[in-house]
Structures are given as C-alpha cells and as structure tokens.
Amino acid sequence: MTNAHEEFGMETDLAPGDESEEGGIAHRVVGYLTGLALAILLTATSFFIAGTDLVWQPSIPVALVVLAVAQMGVHLVFFLHITTGPDNTNNVLALAFGVLVVILLMGGSLWIMGHLNHNMMPMDQLMRMQR
Amino acid sequence: MSSVTFSEDDPHALGGLGGEGGHGSAAARVWPGPAPKRIVTGYGFWIFILSDIIMFSAFFATYAVLVGATAGGPTGRQIFDLRDVAIETGLLLASSFTCGMATIAADERNVIWFQLAMAVTGALGLGFLALEAKEFAGLVAQGAGPTRSAFLSAFFTLVGCHGLHVSAGILWLLTMMAQVFAKGFRADIQRRILCFALFWHALDIIWIAVFTIVYLLGSAA
Numbered sequence: 001m002t003n004a005h006e007e008f009g010m011e012t013d014l015a016p017g018d019e020s021e022e023g024g025i026a027h028r029v030v031g032y033l034t035g036l037a038l039a040i041l042l043t044a045t046s047f048f049i050a051g052t053d054l055v056w057q058p059s060i061p062v063a064l065v066v067l068a069v070a071q072m073g074v075h076l077v078f079f080l081h082i083t084t085g086p087d088n089t090n091n092v093l094a095l096a097f098g099v100l101v102v103i104l105l106m107g108g109s110l111w112i113m114g115h116l117n118h119n120m121m122p123m124d125q126l127m128r129m130q131r
Numbered sequence: 132m133s134s135v136t137f138s139e140d141d142p143h144a145l146g147g148l149g150g151e152g153g154h155g156s157a158a159a160r161v162w163p164g165p166a167p168k169r170i171v172t173g174y175g176f177w178i179f180i181l182s183d184i185i186m187f188s189a190f191f192a193t194y195a196v197l198v199g200a201t202a203g204g205p206t207g208r209q210i211f212d213l214r215d216v217a218i219e220t221g222l223l224l225a226s227s228f229t230c231g232m233a234t235i236a237a238d239e240r241n242v243i244w245f246q247l248a249m250a251v252t253g254a255l256g257l258g259f260l261a262l263e264a265k266e267f268a269g270l271v272a273q274g275a276g277p278t279r280s281a282f283l284s285a286f287f288t289l290v291g292c293h294g295l296h297v298s299a300g301i302l303w304l305l306t307m308m309a310q311v312f313a314k315g316f317r318a319d320i321q322r323r324i325l326c327f328a329l330f331w332h333a334l335d336i337i338w339i340a341v342f343t344i345v346y347l348l349g350s351a352a
Contacts (some may be wrong), residue, residue, distance in 0.1 A: 010276075012163060012167070012170070013166060013170055014170070015169050015170045015172070015173030015174060015325060016173050016174060016176075016177040016329060017173060017234075017325050017328055017329045017332075018169075018173070018325070025235060027276075028235050029232070032228055032231040032235075033228075033234065035228075035231075036224065036225075036227075036228045039224055039227075040224065043220055043224065046342075046343060046347055047213065047217055047220075047347065048228065050347040050348075051178075051213065051350070051351075052211070052348065052349045060351050061329055061345040061348055061351065062341050064347050064348055064351070065343065067343070068339050068340060068343035068344075071339050072336050072340075073146060075227070075332060076336070076337060076338050076341070079227055079335070080329065080332050080333075081229055090174060091177060091318055092172070092182055093163070094174075094178055095181065097181075098181035098182075098184055098185060101185050101188075101316060102184065102188040103190055104187055104189050105185065105188045105189060106191060106192045106195070108282065109192035109193075109196060110192065110195055112197040
C-alpha cells in the first residue's frame with residue numbers, strides 16, 4: 001500500500017481514501033465486503049419501506065432520510081476510509097465544513113421558499129388582478 | 132547533520148531537520164516538512180469533491196422547492212419506475228465495490244486484477260447509464276420532458292447532472308486503464324487512481340441522496 005506511512009516511515013496524515021491499517025489484502029477485501037453488505041441491507045430496507053403498508057405512513061419519509069444518512073456513513077467509512085483517527089483530522093474537518101454548507105443551503109432554501117409560498121397570493125387570484 | 136533527509140518528490144521537504152542537534156529537550160519536536168504529494172493531491176481533490184457535493188445540494192434544494200410545481204403535468208408518483216431505480220442502485224453499488232477492488236489491486240501493483248476490476252466497474256457504470264437513458268427517453272416520449280413543468284425541469288437537471296458525472300467518471304476510468312497499460316503503476320498514476328476512486332465513491336454517495344429524495348420520497352408521498 002503506497003501511503004505516507006510507508007513512504008516516510010513516520011506518523012503523518014493520510015490522504016482521503018487511503019487506509020491506515022496494514023492488514024494485508026484479505027483484511028482490506030473483507031472491509032469492502034462489509035461495506036457492501038451493510039449498504040445492500042440499508043438500500044433494501046429503504047426500497048421495502050417506501051412501498052409497504054406495514055408501518056405508520058407519516059413515519060416513512062423520516063425513516064427514508066435516516067436510512068439514507070446511515071448509508072452515506074457506511075460509504076464514507078468502508079469505501080472512502082474517512083475515520084476519526086488522528087491521521088484523518090484534516091479530511092474530517094473538510095467534510096464537516098462541507099456538511100455544514102449543505103445543511104445551510106438546503107435547509108435555508110426550503111425554509112425561505114416555504115414561507116414565500118405561504119405568503120404568496122393563490123395563483124388564480126393573482127391572474128385575476130392582472131386582468 | 133545526518134538527520135536531514137530529502138523526499139524524492141519535493142526537494143524543499145526537509146525531514147527531521149534539527150531533530151538531534153538542537154537543544155535536546157523533549158519540547159524540540161521534529162517538523163516533518165510539507166506533506167507528501169499523495170496527501171496534497173488527495174486532499175485537494177477531496178476539497179473539490181466536497182464543493183461538487185455542495186453544487187449538488189443546490190440542485191437538490193431547487194428540486195425540493197419545485198417538486199409540487201407540476202403545472203397540471205404528471206407527478207413523480209405517476210412517472211417513476213422503482214424497479215429500474217432499484218436495478219440502477221444495485222449496479223452503482225456493485226461498481227463502487229469493484230472500484231475498491233481496483234484500488235487494492237493498484238496498491239498491490241497487480242496489473243491483471245486492476246484492469247479486470249476497472250473493466251467490471253466501467254461495465255456496471257455503463258449499465259447504469261443505459262437504464263437512465265432509457266428512463267429519460269421514455270419520459271420525453273410520453274410528453275414528460277424537461278419543458279413540461281418546473282418539477283420536470285428540476286428532475287432532469289438533478290438526475291441528469293449526476294448522469295453526466297457518471298459519464299465523465301467512465302471516461303476517466305478508461306483513461307486510467309490506458310495509463311496503467313502504457314505507463315505502469317508510477318507514483319503519479321497511483322495518485323490519479325486515488326482521485327478517481329474518491330470521485331467514483333462520491334458519485335455513489337450522491338446517488339443515495341437521489342434515489343431517496345427523488346424516487347422513494349417521490350413515490351411514497
């Protein structure tokens with residue numbers, strides 16, 4: 001594995017996507033297989049829940065979002081190897097800032113556009129006034 | 132001083148300067164110098180991926196705001212085919228796994244396994260694109276193209292933008308296969324493989340948001 005540990009023989013950061021452990025090929029393949037299994041499980045649950053009548057209907061959107069966030073976490077950990085270790089601090093901080101911007105952008109847009117929709121006159125009345 | 136070492140990549144990177152010859156106190160910590168090129172490149176590309184995700188979040192916000200603006204046209208529940216979406220999801224997930232196998236093969240400098248895993252990854256990606264193209268063509272044929280309503284404009288922009296990323300990813304994948312074939316596992320090629328793997332896994336993460344927010348929530352609600 002060509003990462004900084006091997007090249008320089010000292011404790012440095014890791015590039016995003018590199019794995020920190022020296023576990024050998026089998027260990028790494030098992031890591032990807034674990035990620036794949038968890039992702040399949042979460043995806044299957046998502047698709048099942050979206051079409052079922054077995055659960056309380058208003059809970060479905062929340063459940064779908066939670067499952068999606070969980071699966072993103074699985075991908076980040078098992079495929080992109082973003083960890084909480086000290087060699088990953090920069091990668092995690094960049095990710096955290098990205099997530100902050102995404103939340104502000106999506107939450108802010110939905111919030112303000114919802115209020116605008118709420119305060120706008122219904123379209124048919126608006127059309128009548130313009131006549 | 133014997134402790135001064137130079138990295139091959141960067142002559143300015145001093146390793147261990149002043150480690151022993153200094154004051155000898157425990158507080159004299161060794162400054163390892165600039166990060167290795169692999170980290171600089173990977174981190175820079177990580178920043179790009181995060182900004183790409185922020186761009187996608189703008190498209191997601193647009194879609195979420197316009198999802199009800201169907202202008203009398205079809206709603207998501209009427210046009211989405213969840214069976215195809217499930218197959219697309221499976222293809223992309225499997226391709227993410229084979230991309231990981233290609234990463235391991237590249238680290239182990241195994242050409243055959245690398246080319247095999249990359250070829251499978253590319254084939255799965257092409258299958259995904261074919262299904263998406265079929266869906267888009269079907270929608271346009273039944274009069275539900277991007278010009279029909281604001282909802283469909285936002286839908287085609289968001290999902291199409293992801294599809295464009297996958298297409299670019301496949302071109303990049305073929306480039307990496309050709310470069311490994313022609314140049315072998317040089318350090319710079321390895322860095323490109325690292326960035327490609329980041330890109331491909333990130334596309335799968337964005338697809339999770341697409342199939343949840345667009346397709347599943349669109350058909351459930």
